[in-house]
Amino acid sequence: MKSRLRISVCAAALGVTVWLGVAVRLSAQANSHVRIVRLSFAEGTVSIQRPDVTGWTTAPANTPIQEGFQLSTGKASFAEVQFENGSTARIGELSLLEFTELSLAPSGGKVNRLGFSQGYATFHFTPELNDIYEVNVSQVKLTPNGKAEFRTDRDGDTLRVEVFKGEVEFSGPQGSVTLAKNKVLETSLNTEEAYKVSHGITKDSWDEWVAERDDVEASNRAPSAYSSAAAGTNYGWADLATYGSWSYLPGFGYGWSPAVYAGWSPYSLGRWCWYPAFGYTWISYEPWGWLPYHYGNWAFDPMFGWAWFPGSFGLWSPALVTWYQGPGWIGWAPASPTVQPSGGRPATSVPGTGKGCPGASGCIKAIPVQALERGKLVTPTSFMSVDVAKAEPIAEPGVPPTGQARLTGVALPAAPDTRVTLGREVRAFDVPQGPTDARQSGSNAPAQSGRLHSTFARMGPPSNAFTRSAPFSGWGYANSSFGAASRPAAGSASSSLGAGGRSSGFSAASSHSGGSSSASSGSFGGGGSHGSGGSHH
16 A cells, blocks of 8 residues: 655744655555656647646646656647656657656666657666666557667657667567667557568757757766765756856855846746645746755855755755745745854755845745735746744645646646647647648658658757756846857847846855866765655655
8 A cells, every 4th residue: 555645844943844755655565656757848839737637738847747747749849858867758849748657666666657649759768776667659568678768750650669779679569579779660550560670760850959968968967076965866967067056165065056147046936836745846937947946955145145055865845945924925935954164964954044135025035825826927026025023934835726826837728639630640729730841741851851751850949949948038047148058049038137147156266067076075065964745766
């Protein structure tokens, strides 16, 4: 038998919730089903349907994904999902992917079963220990033998599988076969006719984009100071290398500071979305906003601003904040790492006191209760001025969510109904509904497509969409000062708040960037050792 239990431990004197997350009791007969994976890239119309919500909603990057979610892309739209260990599922335009099972077995292995209904996608899986990865396309099952990268294209009843790395087991009514690197399989899903296997892959723009993404993810892992603590938690590190820098702060250790505008603070751009297992969960609209909001802690320095310290990476948290309330408002402040004069690793974290930041509100960000209740977008212009001295710490918001608070973004006017149009499937809310030039049949340029009947020549995201898109790029995240790697979205403009594009964090002394930072044992520290949220360590 399994049970899902969210435990809140209240420090009576401080009235602060320390999220211990979802405590899962595993038996020999059942898996835990509370794992979280990350929507790490979203370009164009990317939407999600949750099993507890009727209808589809837009999904920004950094949306937490659980078992039973479906992910869909519109025309000229693309998405990437990162699993905890850095494995990825990337889907192209007009595609549909279902997360049939995301569970944790009693053995510790992660079970990942995906259903791919239409479109094209590339899967890069790196199984660990007893992990299971499966991709099901109709009655066909694709299973990697160890580490593997492969692509699936479904166009109507035709399926094509290409293996770029490793080996993939193909099994279905047509039979079974092991596909090695550079092998291509083509089959019909409506018959039991024999499949065809050939050798050699001609890459298109989608494959090139995927390869670039692989290179970026592989070259940006946890800094050496935190590599041991972060083992098994590999999603989100590349963002930090792109959008900020590492520096050393005595008493805390090595911390990361985002390149943001002066006066910026954490948990100030995104939305609070209600998840049944976790309660109010922060979805950041900042392109790097995954690791710093679900692991570790933030510290504020009056001279240099905010910095994030990774901590021990025990468990995923819906948000590491202290909640406050007052007349007609609800607020929060980031939980802080413990200060140790010796600079050693902190063992625990302390609640955000709300004090230390300039202004009457201190570090508290407050919004009307109705804004939380209805899942309103949070921006730097959303906040109310409150008196921190009169703020009442609370364990968690006693605000029942409305249906709007369960939405990850904007509700779409129609479900992604599929129908056959010109030999391929499109969705009802895609306008226009005809196929893109890159996918039309009859091409006489096999070197560009290399796909069956030239219908599988797929397009990738535009070159300026290489890094994760930020829904509100004007708030300091579409700035050329972030460097060429940022590739800001076309047409986006920096607001006056983002004009500086500078790092808000600590001084350049002992500064380290990307994965190159190092420290002697005991000289680095960070966030509290308490973990929070979904138990998928």
